[in-house]
Amino acid sequence: MAKKLAIIASKGTLDGAYPPFLLASTAVALGFEVKIFFTFYGLQLLNKDLNLKVSPLGNPAMPMPVPVPSFIQIIPGLEWFATWMMKRKIKQKGVASVEELRDICIETGVDLIACQMTVDLFDFNKEDFIEGISSGGAATYLEFAGEADVSLYI
C-alpha cells in the first residue's frame, strides 16, 4: 500500500509556500498519496493568481545585502524589494517557482483541500481559487492524517 503524507499549510508567504508544494510534489514522485490541507494564511496559496511576498520585517534571519534596522523596515517598498530579490535568486539558482511546483502537484493528483472554516472567516471567494480543490474541516484532515506515515504542520 502506498505511503501517505498529510500536510497542513498555514503560511501564505513566498518562503512559506515552498515546503508544502515541494514536499508534496516530491512525495508523489516517491509513490506517496498526498493531501494538503490549507488553513488560515495558507489559503492564499490556492489563489489562481499567486502574488506571494516575503518580508524582512520580523524575520531577523533573512539575508539582506546590507543590514536594515527593524524600524526602517516599515518603509514602503522594502517588502517589494525583498520579494524581487528573492524571486531573482530563485531564477538564478535553478529553483522551481511556486507556480511550477503547484502545477506539478495538481497534475500528479495531490489532493488540495481548503479549510472551510477559514474560507468563511476571511470571506474568501472560492471563484478566486484554482479549479479542482475540495473543502473540508478538522475531521477531514484527521481522518487522513490518522493513517498517514508522515504528517506535517507548516
Added chain:
Amino acid sequence: MFQFDVELDTSGLNCPLPVLKARKALSAMESGQRLHLIVTDIGANKDIPAFSKMTGNPLIETSEQEGVLHFILEKGA
C-alpha cells in the same frame, strides 16, 4: 559508459526538480529501459539513490565528472 535508452539533462536545476523530472521521464518508459540522468545539484548524490530505492527503479551506475553527476536508472517492473 553504460548503455541507456533515454537521456535527461537537468543541469542548472535545483532540488527537487531533478527528481520530479526523472519521475516524469521514467513514467513514459518501458520496464527494463535505462535512463541517463545528468544532474548538477550536488544534493542529488543522496536524493537520487533515495528516489531509486523508494520507487523500485534500480540505480545501475553513479559517477561524477567535474561537478556533474551522472546516474543510470533502470525502469522497474
